[in-house]
Amino acid sequence: MTLDAKIPEGPLADKWSKHKFNLKLVNPVNKRKYTIIVVGTGLAGASAAASLAELGYNVKAFCFQDSPRRAHSIAAQGGINAAKNYQNDGDSIQRLFYDTIKGGDYRSREGNVYRLAQVSVDIIDQCVAQGVPFAREYGGLLDNRSFGGAQVSRTFYARGQTGQQLLLGAYSALNRQIHTGKVTMYNRHEMMDVVTIDGQAKGIVTRDLVTGKIESHAGHAVLLCTGGYGNVFYLSTNAMGCNVTAAWKAHKRGAYFGNPCFTQIHPTCIPVTGDHQSKLTLMSESLRNDGRVWVPKTKELAAKLRTGEIKPYDLKEEDRDYFLERKYPSFGNLVPRDVASRNAKEIVDDGRGVGRSGIAVFLDFADAINRLGEDIVRAKYGNLFDMYQQITDENPYKQPMRIYPAVHYTMGGLWVDYNLMTTVPGLYALGEANFSDHGANRLGASALMQGLADGYFVIPYTLGDYLATIGPKAVDINHPAFAETEREVKDRIKQLLSLKGTKTVDEYHRELGLIMWEYCGMARSEEGLTKAKGLISALRKDFWRNAFVSGVNEEFNQKLEKAGRVADFLELGELMVDDALDRKESCGGHLRLESQTEEGEAKRNDEKYSYVAAWEYKGDNQPETLHKEKLVFENVTLSQRSYK
Amino acid sequence: MKLTLKVWRQKNTNAKGTFVTYPADHVSPDMSFLEMLDVVNEELIRKGDEPIHFDHDCREGICGSCSLHINGQPHGPKHGIATCQLHMRSFKDGDHVVIEPWRAAAFPVIRDLATDRSAFDRIQHAGGYVSVNTGGAPDANNILIPKVTADEALNSATCIGCGACVAACKNASAMLFVSAKVSQMALLPQGQPERYRRVQAMVTQMDKEGFGNCTNTGACEAECPKQISLSNIARMNRDYFTANLFKEEEATH
Numbered sequence: 001m002t003l004d005a006k007i008p009e010g011p012l013a014d015k016w017s018k019h020k021f022n023l024k025l026v027n028p029v030n031k032r033k034y035t036i037i038v039v040g041t042g043l044a045g046a047s048a049a050a051s052l053a054e055l056g057y058n059v060k061a062f063c064f065q066d067s068p069r070r071a072h073s074i075a076a077q078g079g080i081n082a083a084k085n086y087q088n089d090g091d092s093i094q095r096l097f098y099d100t101i102k103g104g105d106y107r108s109r110e111g112n113v114y115r116l117a118q119v120s121v122d123i124i125d126q127c128v129a130q131g132v133p134f135a136r137e138y139g140g141l142l143d144n145r146s147f148g149g150a151q152v153s154r155t156f157y158a159r160g161q162t163g164q165q166l167l168l169g170a171y172s173a174l175n176r177q178i179h180t181g182k183v184t185m186y187n188r189h190e191m192m193d194v195v196t197i198d199g200q201a202k203g204i205v206t207r208d209l210v211t212g213k214i215e216s217h218a219g220h221a222v223l224l225c226t227g228g229y230g231n232v233f234y235l236s237t238n239a240m241g242c243n244v245t246a247a248w249k250a251h252k253r254g255a256y257f258g259n260p261c262f263t264q265i266h267p268t269c270i271p272v273t274g275d276h277q278s279k280l281t282l283m284s285e286s287l288r289n290d291g292r293v294w295v296p297k298t299k300e301l302a303a304k305l306r307t308g309e310i311k312p313y314d315l316k317e318e319d320r321d322y323f324l325e326r327k328y329p330s331f332g333n334l335v336p337r338d339v340a341s342r343n344a345k346e347i348v349d350d351g352r353g354v355g356r357s358g359i360a361v362f363l364d365f366a367d368a369i370n371r372l373g374e375d376i377v378r379a380k381y382g383n384l385f386d387m388y389q390q391i392t393d394e395n396p397y398k399q400p401m402r403i404y405p406a407v408h409y410t411m412g413g414l415w416v417d418y419n420l421m422t423t424v425p426g427l428y429a430l431g432e433a434n435f436s437d438h439g440a441n442r443l444g445a446s447a448l449m450q451g452l453a454d455g456y457f458v459i460p461y462t463l464g465d466y467l468a469t470i471g472p473k474a475v476d477i478n479h480p481a482f483a484e485t486e487r488e489v490k491d492r493i494k495q496l497l498s499l500k501g502t503k504t505v506d507e508y509h510r511e512l513g514l515i516m517w518e519y520c521g522m523a524r525s526e527e528g529l530t531k532a533k534g535l536i537s538a539l540r541k542d543f544w545r546n547a548f549v550s551g552v553n554e555e556f557n558q559k560l561e562k563a564g565r566v567a568d569f570l571e572l573g574e575l576m577v578d579d580a581l582d583r584k585e586s587c588g589g590h591l592r593l594e595s596q597t598e599e600g601e602a603k604r605n606d607e608k609y610s611y612v613a614a615w616e617y618k619g620d621n622q623p624e625t626l627h628k629e630k631l632v633f634e635n636v637t638l639s640q641r642s643y644k
Numbered sequence: 645m646k647l648t649l650k651v652w653r654q655k656n657t658n659a660k661g662t663f664v665t666y667p668a669d670h671v672s673p674d675m676s677f678l679e680m681l682d683v684v685n686e687e688l689i690r691k692g693d694e695p696i697h698f699d700h701d702c703r704e705g706i707c708g709s710c711s712l713h714i715n716g717q718p719h720g721p722k723h724g725i726a727t728c729q730l731h732m733r734s735f736k737d738g739d740h741v742v743i744e745p746w747r748a749a750a751f752p753v754i755r756d757l758a759t760d761r762s763a764f765d766r767i768q769h770a771g772g773y774v775s776v777n778t779g780g781a782p783d784a785n786n787i788l789i790p791k792v793t794a795d796e797a798l799n800s801a802t803c804i805g806c807g808a809c810v811a812a813c814k815n816a817s818a819m820l821f822v823s824a825k826v827s828q829m830a831l832l833p834q835g836q837p838e839r840y841r842r843v844q845a846m847v848t849q850m851d852k853e854g855f856g857n858c859t860n861t862g863a864c865e866a867e868c869p870k871q872i873s874l875s876n877i878a879r880m881n882r883d884y885f886t887a888n889l890f891k892e893e894e895a896t897h
Binding site: 047050051054065066067068069070072074075084086122124125126127128129130131133134135136137138139140141142158159161163164165168171172173175176178179185187210239240241273274276277278279281390391392393456457460504506548550551555556558559 | 655656672673674675676678679680682683686689690692694695697699700701702703704706707708709725729731733754755758760761762764765768769770771772773774775776777778779781782783784785787788789790791794795797798801802804805828829832834835
């Protein structure tokens, strides 16, 4: 099968409007004859489900949480970008497009990214109309801020809880449709598999997480809005329930997986305190505007700090290494996320980390407090300092913060075409679950934008084209494919529950996470990745022999849920490593050790790797097949980054 | 440090529940409360016991999943945080810790410490929205909103829907939650066209779900992890009475 991204012909600025005109429409009277299945109710899922129901389709929506409002979009802090140019500072659709393509290190499609920038302005209008309480100026207009190093102020925000407010907006639109009966909502339901008939997605099999009931749901199309897979690293800023299961099952049913190794690692997270650590908490990277990153110059001093023999401020200036300022004199502490993260890990691996664990670097505000005064620092960062103190019991006004990078977002995901359709007809992927718009790295405040763009303003148009093609004839739930898929789901659960070994599922998850972090994280090498492949494969085999899963299926069984998700992560991990092995270039969020400039910085290789890697599943324990979608750049000139 | 936990165990909604005592012998002050339970659960699993079930997800105080009643207080002894943000340094070596689910008829126990809070969803289905379809919204800056109004609406909108207000209330009243949702829309210009039918619909559904009434003790406000103010309840009451007395024609019932 050849990959066709279906990017419309013509000038960049006209592609989307031309495409919308060319898409087939579904007659309004016929819309009610269609059923659409939406899995996941974060920004992408809730906005898609509500918008499609408003158009007249019947929607069945599913989430594993106890309420759609708890999907992990809720935790996004910073904001949402839109090319409104309300600040008169030179922003435009073209500029947001350019920044996003460049930020993704030229590994995303021009057509998709331009469309994202175009619809970004509609998103803000829609959210405000719903009653989302964005920050305002005194005159009553919307306020904006500059975010993540952008040179224009295009980020809309609601204190540090923009994700929560946007999700509550989408959730309210969803609630309205639940009330009208156009959306049937299934809380505490997990999608276990996709059902395909003659190669087309026609439904899903779910497990009711309270009763354990396995059930089939038929529909004309299936939309996966199931988020990212950062939890493959065990520790991440993702919520505990975030998982790859829906996307992975779709992958095994024929949906190609795009750029699985592209993950984003955020530099300013609160460090791990011990083996009990279950997740990591992110602090806004705005902290790096005033904080200075440093560690002791020598391992000996670092060791003394770790044991508490000396305190951070006992160290004289000449004993400190402000390593970002030293290595990157022009950008200093404000180097991009990946550069800051990678350098922190290198320092820690070198034995100069701080804190009791030694797995952290300092982020010091002493200079800022001297220069600006504590009150101004408090006004700027007070809530973040409070959060830090509450978690660590250390006062960042009196001693340096400790920070360490953590996995935050996955740019990879199911491969989709311009219509957001995967390689399985009728199966779509939206939001973080797809691979589409962020290339090899995502700009701050762009995840919320993409989730809502897909749900509110892309899928309502593109889905109709497919539906009009297949016609409104109801999908027969008695088709043997449903019974067969249900049987496979039940067998898998039985297999998991029969595991009565000696290791808990969490132990496997933790081990997998360590392998991924060490060898498939920020810096990668042929040697490390090859080693990781063996380790993961062995761990997966051991899981199926020696794991322990408690309880039965016919009950609320959180350990069984977790076991299924970890089993899928164990398979995904290996594919991520394969993808990372294939991409012998440094790009976006990751450094390939074999591909560096003479100065030791990331070196992209456009000649060989300017493609989307789309992986095709070939069966259990078979190597996957790589398909390459060539990326064509007609409107931007590719440039290498430099932060020296 | 070492703690003794007294945990509510209940197999399912219909089963009879009981307190069971567990030692927690390997507790670090740096653990969050939920991480402490993770560690206890790992030990229970290794011993062949059933792990303790509890709702949790984001573990950073925003999703509203976690919902533990700890030593008589929703979300434990500290103010302005959810259970997942509570750290074990708030306890001392040798402490006894009683852990219960939210206790309210409208929140039936699903298993152990996890409850069914879908009543909150149904209240919002009844009217917790502005009726606008996707597309066709005016330019966002066409709707001017004074900063103080936007800030006040956001104060109400910070509610995470955890249900601590209900759990804290001797009447198991949901007034703080519902009033926060009503207030957000009542304060904003976008919410005005449906202001009175919205409050009536949501209050009617709240009553149907079996929540108790408000007797102004203020326990909800004291225990709310997001410090939602009681003034929301006053605002909702005012709108509700206004709706019933003067705005019948706008109401749906």
